[in-house]
Amino acid sequence: MSVDRETVAKIASLARIQMDDAALDRMVPEFNGILAWVEQLGEVDTSGVEPMTAVIPNHQRLRDDVVDADPLTGGGIRDKVLANAPAAEHGFFGVPKVIE
């Protein structure tokens, strides 16, 4: 199945990647080339086969229900969290105005 330019533009929008006409012109044939190639998976009979969910059997662990069980993943580190923010203001992440 091949996708048209409009579909690729929609995908770019869903992926939040701005694309001008020249970028879309480049992307459409590449996108279709890759899709045509992965479509060979349709040949494989997978009836009765479960999709892979974990490559190595493992179980989900629960940690103790306490605050800051692991200091590395706990709280109270606002300045560190904000240290790399492009626009930290008043202890928050700054973004363009969302609500008029």
Place this chain on the structure above:
Amino acid sequence: MTDLTDLGVKAIRDGVAAGTFSAREVAEAFNANVAAAQDALNAFIVATPEKALEAAEAVDAARAKGETLGKMAGVPIGMKDLFATQGVQTTAASHILEGFIPQYESTVSANLWKAGAGMLGKLNLDQFAMGSSNETSYFGNVISPWRKQGSNAGLAPGGSSGGSSAAVAARLCPAATGTDTGGSIRQPAAFTGITGIKPTYGRCSRWGIVAFASSLDQAGPMARDVTDCAIMLEAMAGFDPKDSTSLNLTVPEWTDGLDADMSGHRVGIPKEYRMEGTDPDILESWDNGIAWLRDAGAEIVEVSLPHTKYALPAYYIVAPAEASSNLARYDGVRYGLRDLPEGANLQEMYAATRAAGFGDEVKRRIMIGTYVLSAGFYDAYYNQAQRVRTLISQDFKAAFEHCDVILAPTTPTASFPLGDKSDDPLAMYLNDVFAVPASLAGLPAMSVPAGLNKDGLPLGLQLIGKAFDEQGVLNAGLAIEQRAGFTARPEKWW
């Protein structure tokens, strides 16, 4: 006195422990090599000579006090720039993370520092580890130290761990970290005549590694030989409650368990890996590997992995799907680049930031991933790929009923000139045709040097083991290493 930069991990560690030379002397020697090669090879994004010296001095001081030294004490290493290093820029070779200074240390790098290793710098790679030639880095191509006989053309060091492979091969570091999502340790190791192992999925914590495809990403060592890889993997691996897929298992003493006697072991040769179009030099090196393992006492058996040809297309659905989700975090809000055009709203800021910050290959994969996960296509693409992945994993389980370890080529060709495949994504993807199946099944797999092709370029052989059986992989690798007698190194031109 020997050149300290000719020594590997074990020789350096043992020499430092014995007082033959100091850790500081070692760090100084490698720092000098790193600086001298940077313009020509571009293996590092950032060099950290002061970090290497600081760690070395700590080891020398600990030794002077008679303290017990760690497994990697006095060994300076290169760190792939995908591992978060506290206070040192971590970019994943992308513009979107340029200038990002982590406030924390990844578990794997922290384990290495605790074992006494020091950091020479952050190694270049394909952007977000997406590539097989190190040509997608925002910080420029890495140039392989190897050249074809009679040619000065720049060759690909492999990818995505191309800075790691080039640096180890060029003696800029005795070992380096790599990460492997679909061959990113093994393929560059094969291209540069070094050794690299991807352990069982979950052996090394993913905490603090910039995520690409979380169900596939695994860290591992890249070094000059099997023993050095075993030592370094012991230092890197271990249970980490901060990674929900980390294996809660004791790290085996792989180095003590090394044994090249293959008597009583069966080595499987997967018939589907004899693909049309594979370079005759690769097939010849595979036959050599079979002969070497037979000579080591192994019984050789043919095995079948019937879904091999579907591994690569399944990978190019699963990995981009996970990447599209993982890379959604780069939005210009919390860290990294922000591109805010005049008057733009929040959504426009996201789209502008991501357009400016991601390279073409990263965009391609995010878009493919977004598409295969989108409503109406999820079952036909993503679920079908995950079902095929189950079949690939079952193929390996069935094969391992007949053998203990699998021998295959690492790559379909030797290294190629930079620029040769960069315009054709599918041709580039095919490089990982032999590496991807083990990744999809989460199995330990290693590449060891097997010889040179007729152009004088290195070729690698791959060993794939059962889940949790790194020892079987390392032992078969050692048997090959001892018989291949690979001593070739790139002639210094940089």
